[in-house]
Amino acid sequence: MHLISINDFTNKQIVKVLDLAEEIREHPEDFQKLLDGKILANVFFQPSTRTRISFESAMLRLGGKVINIGDMAMTSTSKGESFEDTVRMLDDYADIMVIRHFEEDAVKDVKSISQVSLINAGNGMDEHPTQALVDFYTIRREFKRLNSLNVVICGDLLYGRTVHSLIHVLIRFNNRIYLVPGGRRGLNKDFRDNLEYLYPDMTRLMLFPETTLFSRLYALYPEKGLKMFSSEYLRSIANIQIIRSSDSGGDIKPSVLYMTRNQQGTVPINEDAQEYDPYPVITQILLESKFFNEPIIMHPLPRGPELPVSLDNHPRSRYFEQAQNGLYVREALLLLMLNVVKW
Ligand code: NCD
Numbered sequence: 001m002h003l004i005s006i007n008d009f010t011n012k013q014i015v016k017v018l019d020l021a022e023e024i025r026e027h028p029e030d031f032q033k034l035l036d037g038k039i040l041a042n043v044f045f046q047p048s049t050r051t052r053i054s055f056e057s058a059m060l061r062l063g064g065k066v067i068n069i070g071d072m073a074m075t076s077t078s079k080g081e082s083f084e085d086t087v088r089m090l091d092d093y094a095d096i097m098v099i100r101h102f103e104e105d106a107v108k109d110v111k112s113i114s115q116v117s118l119i120n121a122g123n124g125m126d127e128h129p130t131q132a133l134v135d136f137y138t139i140r141r142e143f144k145r146l147n148s149l150n151v152v153i154c155g156d157l158l159y160g161r162t163v164h165s166l167i168h169v170l171i172r173f174n175n176r177i178y179l180v181p182g183g184r185r186g187l188n189k190d191f192r193d194n195l196e197y198l199y200p201d202m203t204r205l206m207l208f209p210e211t212t213l214f215s216r217l218y219a220l221y222p223e224k225g226l227k228m229f230s231s232e233y234l235r236s237i238a239n240i241q242i243i244r245s246s247d248s249g250g251d252i253k254p255s256v257l258y259m260t261r262n263q264q265g266t267v268p269i270n271e272d273a274q275e276y277d278p279y280p281v282i283t284q285i286l287l288e289s290k291f292f293n294e295p296i297i298m299h300p301l302p303r304g305p306e307l308p309v310s311l312d313n314h315p316r317s318r319y320f321e322q323a324q325n326g327l328y329v330r331e332a333l334l335l336l337m338l339n340v341v342k343w
Pocket of ligand 1: 050051122128131160161162261300301302
């Protein structure tokens with residue numbers, strides 16, 4: 001089996017990964033020889049710190065070995081070898097492959113030719129399913145449940161792939177999502193259409209009611225550069241959306257504030273957009289505001305100015321825990337996808 005999209009896993013399988021991750025955390029000694037003799041190939045066509053190294057560490061902690069195809073300039077890719085041929089060859093060298101590729105379709109295209117399981121570690125701007133599992137595990141450890149939470153997802157929703165996988169998981173487990181894009185980067189139309197298609201019972205995407213919208217936007221923006229937006233403008237760019245699964249009612253206050261970095265630099269972005277819609281920053285003032293005085297702060301990292309280092313010791317910061325949790329979740333994934341532990 002492959003993990004290309006988070007939707008390749010059923011809800012039951014997602015819960016299984018989280019449960020196993022918890023078991024590994026509690027009793028690491030029970031797992032340390034289970035992947036003896038197995039080889040993982042880490043195939044990264046884009047930079048990575050946490051994802052690649054946590055997969056490597058996960059494999060080593062389970063007794064397995066790792067081949068790193070890190071620097072593609074040193075391989076035959078630089079001689080024009082196709083990605084398909086690279087994967088076909090690695091099939092014989094490894095028992096499982098973790099792939100990160102700058103092109104959305106690259107990993108999808110090779111899944112039919114690969115004899116071994118593939119794990120998508122980020123494909124273009126599309127998805128990052130293992131990060132969503134790490135995020136979800138972090139959420140469950142905090143709240144002891146996976147449903148009926150209010151999650152604010154903030155930042156680059158257009159190009160940031162981690163949020164795409166996370167949104168699916170949150171909806172599937174009946175959570176309410178508030179989207180607060182920065183730099184005019186809301187979810188693209190295809191993604192939103194697909195959500196409506198996949199989850200027809202979900203409340204349709206809506207704009208925030210104007211009054212609360214402004215107070216929330218105010219709160220999210222740094223002291224300087226505050227801007228008011230007309231509701232017409234907001235509607236025209238579909239900038240603020242609420243995604244609400246059908247049966248989540250009750251309190252509207254967020255439990256989680258999930259921030260993401262500006263992908264400028266990773267992808268070409270129109271500079272003008274930032275002038276009209278500056279990128280949000282989490283400030284101390286925001287965290288003391290009425291709406292945001294409870295949520296934990298999450299971020300997939302690496303960070304930019306949106307997540308000041310002064311917040312690192314904040315009692316509600318959870319992003320370093322998130323990174324640490326990556327290890328257990330990825331250990332669980334390797335065990336399950338290699339069929340060493342039963343689903
Ligand atoms: C993310 C990615 O590569 O998509 N990194 C990660 O795996 N935690 C986030 C990012 O690069 O912004």
